Amino acid sequence: MTHQHVDGHETVELLPARTVYRPGEHVLVEIRGLTGPGELTVRHFGDVVATLPVAPGDAPADLGPLPAGGFGVELTGAGGNTARTAVQVAEDPRGALRYGFVVDYRPGRDLAAVADNLRRLHLTGVQFYDWAYRHADLVGGGETYDDALGQPVALSTVRALVDLCHQVGSDALGYAAVYAVGPKEWPEWEHDALLTPTGAPYGLGDFLFLVDPATDDWLEHFTGDLAASVDRVGFDGFHLDQYGYPKRAHRPGGEPVDVAGSFTTMIGRVRAALPGARLVFNNVNDFPTWATAHAPQDAVYIEVWEPSTGLEHLAQVATRARAEGAGKPVVVAAYQHVYDSAPAAASDLATALTMATLHSHGATQLLCGEADRILVDPYYVRNHTVEPSTAALLRRWYDFLVEHAELLTAPGIADVTGSYAGGYNDDLDVRYADTAVGHPVAPGRVWRRVTQAGDRLVVHLINLAGQEDTLWDAPRNAPADPGPGTLRIRRTGAGLPRVRVADPDRQHHLTDVAVAEDGDWAHAVLPAPHVWQMVVIDPYPEQP
Structure with missing residues (x-):
């Protein structure tokens, strides 16, 4: 990401030490690239609340403890131009979810740029997508393995990324599909299958098969696997995924299954097994937000697809989710496929209008992750490296979101x-x-x-x-x-x-x-x- 010009000679970047602060904590902001004196100005709702002189070589600027709220931080250098960032101070850091992702767990990879991006965009939760060995055997692969689609994973890298999240104040959430079983493990679980009217198991091609997520034996296994993942890796919680189908099915014994009810049962059992975990369940195309928003989880998360194609649909989804969630943060996964087929300028405007709609309706977007990537596909490994214009847009807009959080995403608006x-x-x-x-x-x-x-x-x-x-x-x-x-x-x-x-x-x-x-x-x-x-x-x- 490009640093911001402060005068004709400097390129300066401001990076908060943490993605969110608690009241009473000293708010620290790192200043990179400063070659002359400058002044930091801290604003709340545009009004100046503090100023602080800074000089090259200073340790991170200490803004002291700030009250709960969003603050803009601006550096003015000798040339009169500025560099900016924002900070949020929150009584409950989990009351805000600016969600990001990571996908690369190769041994020995460099993590510094990932940490910078979390701080730059103030991402308070990070989804560890496809970190596990297999969907129905999360930690059974040892210390190094290939995931179910052949991507290399080193648990040492996963742990290092978890530690990195903790250093900057973000929660690390491990991806876990709540009802998916691969072919190797299927014989052990096909008695819990979700079946089509003609008796075939629902699945994802021949890659995965689906079980009723509310059966006792599956839930005992699933919650045990999640707990083992916390022990082995150190996750703060889990991203609980589904695929949006079926809505209703039957089991091999003929028992009908209302899958919405099974999901709420599953969330309750996971919460009981992991009472301190941060849990985020995926309501695919709003299914079944009306049920799961009231379950004991920590956000209302919705992945949108057709027919939710218009900005008005995003507004409706966010509004319903806020109403159902009764104060939980709302996140919409709206993948900007447009970058795969259009120039950055036209795609950036699409992203800006998406963010404007979601942010003005009290929701955030799952879009950014890794060091410089955005999501353009539901398989997160197939992501998009941002161009400088996109990086600058994201920085401006995420700063704006944080600085004005009390007017945008706070409960009760x-x-x-x-x-x-x-x-x-x-x-x-x-x-x-x-x-x-x-x-x-x-x-x-x-x-x-x-x-x-x-x-x-x-x-x-x-x-x-x-x-x-x-x-x-x-x-x-x-x-x-x-x-x-x-x-x-x-x-x-x-x-x-x-x-x-x-x-x-x-x-x-x-x-x-x-x-x-x-x-x-x-x-x-x-x-x-x-x-x-x-x-x-x-x-x-x-x-x-």
Whole structure:
């Protein structure tokens, strides 16, 4: 990833020591490449809360303990330009899940760049994809082996990656398929098979066969295998995977199986066996989020496929998941296949619109991992090495997500669009001279959504001007410029509301805009949005 220019002579990078901090911990930020004096500025919601002079050769800058929240950290050098990062301080670090992945467990591989990427993108959980010996025998391969698809694995490397996660404050989650058995182990488990109406076992080609994940003998084996993995490797928890089918089946004795119920039973048994583990279950295409979101796991994770092809579908998935999860973090696995077929510029815009949709609806995206990779395929080994433009985009947007976590992903944020916007309400809206504004999403206009976070109102403006459709995994046109917007908000007293704007591409931290009185309303002129603009309103008036 490219370092950020601070002046004509320096390339500087800021890296937090940890992906998330607890209250009371000293927040440390490493400064790389500094060759002259500079100053760090720490902001919360755009307001300066601390400054710190720095010089070349200093140890990591110590920002001291910070209260719970998201903070932007900016370095200003002699030339007046900046380098940036963000930090989050959380009472419960597992209350946020910015999810990443690793796939390479070759003996002796270099891990330093992986650690940097976890810190750079603030990834609090890491999925160890296909680390195990076999799906139904996780640790039976000894210290070195080839996985089920022939990839080399050294448990020494797996352990080193787990240790690396712990050093930077991330949880290491081992991948485990909850009901998959390979051909070699199948004779031992075919009595628990999930069968088609014609009596064949459900499976993944002839590579894997599926068992009922709620049978007692399978669960005794499965939970024992997970516990052995913790002992052998040191995982903090597990990514519990399924394939999205079948929804209903029968067993060899003819017993019907409601697989959604089997999944919830399985999650409960895994929790009982591993009470301190971080558990993330994969709801493939939302199946069965309505059941498993209430199970004793630590996130609501959904892998989306057709028919969830539009940005509006991502919004619906995230909204339902937040409602069902009742405070659990929501992660959507939306693989950006577009990079396999389109130039980086058009693909980066697709990713930006995907992130804008998910982040503005309180969810995060499983996308980034290793040192410089993103996911373009459900087989994570088949990933994509990012170009510099993509690396820069991801850094900006993940910093923005962390700095504004209290306004984006915190529990309790409510969608109030239907209560505030529109002619009947006439409480709050945004207009552009020649570009329509609306909700729900539609191509060619600015998608407006209003949320309430505590006492604040947050207006999300996602720019679809210039787009011909709303597909999230397709090349995107360059955004058209809607020009400045006009915000109109009903006043709540004698004074004026405070209005601030931020944009992950153009205005990284919240910045005040002028507000004018107009009778019972107030007006503010907003900068033109690029891809996603966030407008934060403190509606209670300042004293005249």
